[in-house]
Amino acid sequence: MIVGVPKEIKNHEYRVGMVPGSVKELTDRGHDVFVQTNAGMGIGFTDADYEATGAKILATAADVFAQSEMIVKVKEPQAVERAMLREGQILFTYLHLAPDPAQTKDLVDSKAICIAYETVTDDRGGLPLLAPMSEVAGRMSIQAGAQALEKSNAGRGMLLGGVPGVEPAKVVIIGGGMVGTNAAQMAVGMGANVVLLDRNIDVLRRTNAQFGSAVTAIYSTNDALTTHVEDADLVIGGVLIPGAAAPKLVTAQHIKNMKPGAAIVDVAIDQGGCIATSKATTHEDPTYIVDDVVHYCVANMPGAVPLTSTFALNNATLPYIIDLANKGYKKALLDDKHLLNGLNVIDGKVTCQSVAVNLGYEFVEPAATLA
Numbered sequence: 001m002i003v004g005v006p007k008e009i010k011n012h013e014y015r016v017g018m019v020p021g022s023v024k025e026l027t028d029r030g031h032d033v034f035v036q037t038n039a040g041m042g043i044g045f046t047d048a049d050y051e052a053t054g055a056k057i058l059a060t061a062a063d064v065f066a067q068s069e070m071i072v073k074v075k076e077p078q079a080v081e082r083a084m085l086r087e088g089q090i091l092f093t094y095l096h097l098a099p100d101p102a103q104t105k106d107l108v109d110s111k112a113i114c115i116a117y118e119t120v121t122d123d124r125g126g127l128p129l130l131a132p133m134s135e136v137a138g139r140m141s142i143q144a145g146a147q148a149l150e151k152s153n154a155g156r157g158m159l160l161g162g163v164p165g166v167e168p169a170k171v172v173i174i175g176g177g178m179v180g181t182n183a184a185q186m187a188v189g190m191g192a193n194v195v196l197l198d199r200n201i202d203v204l205r206r207t208n209a210q211f212g213s214a215v216t217a218i219y220s221t222n223d224a225l226t227t228h229v230e231d232a233d234l235v236i237g238g239v240l241i242p243g244a245a246a247p248k249l250v251t252a253q254h255i256k257n258m259k260p261g262a263a264i265v266d267v268a269i270d271q272g273g274c275i276a277t278s279k280a281t282t283h284e285d286p287t288y289i290v291d292d293v294v295h296y297c298v299a300n301m302p303g304a305v306p307l308t309s310t311f312a313l314n315n316a317t318l319p320y321i322i323d324l325a326n327k328g329y330k331k332a333l334l335d336d337k338h339l340l341n342g343l344n345v346i347d348g349k350v351t352c353q354s355v356a357v358n359l360g361y362e363f364v365e366p367a368a369t370l371a
Helices: 020-027 047-051 061-067 101-110 131-148 178-189 201-214 222-231 252-257 267-271 306-327 329-335 353-359 366-370
Strands: 002-005 032-036 056-058 070-072 090-093 113-116 170-174 193-198 215-219 234-237 263-266 287-290 293-296 343-346
Touching (some): 020 032, 020 047, 032 047, 101 343, 170 178, 178 193, 178 267, 193 222, 201 215, 263 267, 329 366
Parallel strands (some): 002 070
């Protein structure tokens, strides 16, 4: 199979779909890999590094898309990239379609085979291709929140951990999944007063077992959410419903009632955000103010640490890339029910139920499209 790796073009996005070591795993198996020039420069890989693994360097994204049977990316294709997709071409990347009707329409119209990292599952009920970036984003959320609390960024002027004789900041984490757990780990390490809210008792038990008294694990009723969010110095939104738009758990009224200079980091912004006042921002212009509350809503947070993020992602995606290349998409999908769950769009049909429900498309069972 011919596999293409274009350069990412989202604002301040320096990750790359495949590092040279991953490329070599394909070329050693007899596959051709076309890489856009300078695709890996953001993390220090030169064209020569890719050529040494057997890749061919192409000058433009248009060349990569035109000559490749499968496109491997990191972020969802931007409009100019979607226009280059063609019928029968495989796209393997993050998509986050539920809150993005324009992208969904373009992918449906392209009749490409679009497999989303974020809806691939595993035997444990996890999301193995989302997990690495959730780990990164969860840890980064505390760094970003700490910076947003600085007075120069319109924050309260607080140090997360305080100092002897001065209370630490109160960090409220909504959601105890991969994002929330990693955010809690960093917040505890920085000495903050940490509260984690979730509706899953098993998650709360796990949180208690992992952190003990360092994290207060609370069942997330509406009353508990209101009480803790409005008292918080920093709120981390880490709620996820796989494939679907995130629920708006923090309301505009909650924001109005928060302390002036408090901060919010909405990690769920890729899925539309779990804060009513959230809107996607960029690394170039990451924050804005609503009712004196600093909002950080960067939609590709892990892109700020692309070296760590790219390797973490490649470690997870590579086995699936190899399977798709070795078997072709039909056999690979039919052989692996978890990869099949990643199929979101194929031949103009929407095969992810959450996306279909959110955006008003007819849902088609993914296996039915492969018969």
